[in-house]
Amino acid sequence: MFIGIDLGGTNIKGIIINKNGDVLKQHYIPTQDTGDGSWRENVKEMVIYLKDFLKEPILGIGLSAPGLPNEQNQCIAYLPNRLNGLENFMWGEYLGEATYILNDAHSALMAEVKFGVAKDKKNVVLLTLGTGVGGGILINGQLYQGLSQMAGHLGHISVNATDNNTSIVGMVGSLEYAIGNYSIEARTHGRFTSTWALVEAHRKGDYFATYTWLSSIQKLAIGISSISNALSPEMVVLAGGLTLADDALYEPLKTFMDLYEWRPGGKKTEIVQAYFGDMAGAIGAAAFVQSKLM
Template identity: 85%
Template sequence: MSYVIGIDLGGTNIKGLIINQNGEVLKQHYIPTKDTEDGSWRENVKEMVEYLKNYLQQPVLGIGLSAPGLPNEQNQCIAYLPNRLKGLENFMWGEYLGDATYVLNDAHAALMAEAKFGVAKDKRNVVLLTLGTGVGGGILINGQLYQGLSQMAGHLGHISLNAHEETQSIVGMVGSLEYAIGNYSIEKRSHGRFTSTWELVEAYRKGDYFASYLWLSSVRKLAIAISSVANLLSPEMIVLAGGITLAENSLFEPLAAFMDLYEWKPGNKKTEIAQAYFGDMAGAIGAASFVLTK
């Protein structure tokens, strides 16, 4: 039996686990990241790895590390992440941890988790969208993670839905999907009425007219974006992940209605839309899954 360690590095917590080649989780663990200006938070990642190794008491195939930012071409480190987790950029994790270590963007890792062991298992062509503070994503083509130039493929939150909208996303895109539905913009989009998407959805469920208008407008834009992605890539499945999907039927029912309006369905074939199976350990599971493909 082969074993792999998966680590999900976040600004608040480090999540770690051991899985075998069948995707069974033997052990999982959480510790605070303790993001510091001197980069000493990296010692907490090593502490997590040592804890998991001590539990396993046998060699691992390798380590997968999920993190925000864009990896280098060899998936050895995060090459680009300004203004967060100082000391992460260009830090060579394999040398530091003493094992073969593969580094993935966190949304790409979430896709790998679903493709290897989750709702998209056995699918060959899949797109994943993470709906949370912002909007991220990943693309699977012919069973392989497609990372693209600069490893930035799948950043679907930064596609434009409105070229006339002046508000720019963090990468400079106007009228972005991320602005249309991401939690970070909800206070501005609601003119200060709501501070979180959860508050907005609760008001929508209670029949608040303004909340209904705002929420359904966001879901409509999501449907347009998904239909556009389907036209571009024609995937077998589009997986939705992230905190906003916890809206459950309040999201998926109106989304289906709008998809009926905008989706191109040759031969009446619809693109399957599924809610992600994995929750907060998706990054760690996906990073470990990536190692299993090597």
Template identity: 65%
Template sequence: MKVAIGIDLGGTNVKGILMQEDGKILKQHYIPTKDDAKGKWRENVLEMVNFLRSFHQEPIEMVGLSAPGLAHEDNRSIAHLPNRLFGLENFVWEEYFGIKTYVLNDAHAALMAEAKFGVMQGYKNAVLLTLGTGVGGGIMINGQLHQGLSQMAGHLGHLSLNATDDELSILGMPGSLEYAIGNCSIVRRSMGRFQSTHELVNAYHKNEPFATWLWLDSIRKLAIGIASLINALSPEIIVLAGGITTAGSALFEPLHAFIELFEFRPKGKTTLIKQAEFADLSGAIGAAAFAFNQEK
């Protein structure tokens, strides 16, 4: 059975797996990224690849690598990522590793993990939303990852929910979904009362009035964003991933109630909304899955 290495290059850690084509993980490993201005962090990625190669007697045929930023159209490098991981842009990993290497955006990789081995299995048209510091995502159309022009499909956090909002997202969108629920805006949204979404949810569990209003208002806006995606893409399933989903029923119960208000349901058909199966290894799993798909 074919074996691939999957790498998830994050700003804090490099996560790596050795995985069979059927999804069985033979080895997993974590090392600090140690992002630095000279780009020496690339040596840590190479260290990860060599470490995983040492656990397999046969030569490794391929590597999948997920990273923040926009992938090049040939999926051999990251074409655009300003202000982070100096030296990542246009760096061809295949030449560095000496192994066939496929590169994709980290949110796209998370979608690949769910589509191949997680809760998206069996569906052809799906959307993944990552809810964390920011809001990202990925789109699957007819069973294929949709990367789009400039590989930027899936920037779902930059949908506008309020065109009159003066605060712009990093892509220049007013009233973005990212600012409605992302952890990046919690201090502003809470007028300084909460430093994280985790703090907000804890206060919500205690029935604090302001926290209850703010949390439910954020979920209402998320529901409007999801309903807008349903109207535009008509997916069979929408999967939510990322740290905010650890709120569990505090997120999903009111979300389903708000979706009832906003989703158009011809003939009573509803779009499934589920929590992602994979957590911190989703990028590495999805990167390896993408590599397998590219070799078919």
């Protein structure tokens, strides 16, 4: 049995899974980030609750969190200005169990690869489309974390070098700026405050909304095509809240991919909707620790 924890700014989500990925228990508690690091006690409370429910030994704990883990995946080494007390905190010592820490987007990838739509695939890219754009990369069946564990930050590739708007890491014309919900007011000159409102207006025939939405999807297709050229994955998995736009996303994306993707021999990169939703981080964290210990 394995415990998976997804540490978010608002809630802590926890699960117990067995080796087959069956979720035996899931639980939510508020993070309560008051700035003094006391939120870590809530993580311990979650672990105690899940262990008491199970009433038998666990093999390990996986923790999904924002930021960049250290090389051994023992802690989050870099996350400025959020969740005070997270950086360099050694969770294994604190929780008294073998504990592995993973970036939250990497956890979402692991959930899909181990138990979801990318099961049995060897080369996969996942993009999370939400407030920003995150991602993860699987190469030859292994999570690729790269130097400083920062691989997979695919929202910070550039899809328009002439656009001087920069992402949080300073990249001009980033994919994250092009489609992330955080930039929607700037991209629409204040006309829309959420991507959901933009998509609804597009569906109702608002020409400005349609122009803005399709421009964003065009840049997403350019980004995916660029990633495909660099990594040649078997599958690209799309996750996150924006994917709930369904056909309003996937139909124009298919059209733009037909324009931009290089397809030697007629082979297309398969683009699929993620299977896991709200609990993807916790499931992926548990899958990661399972891969480490079995």
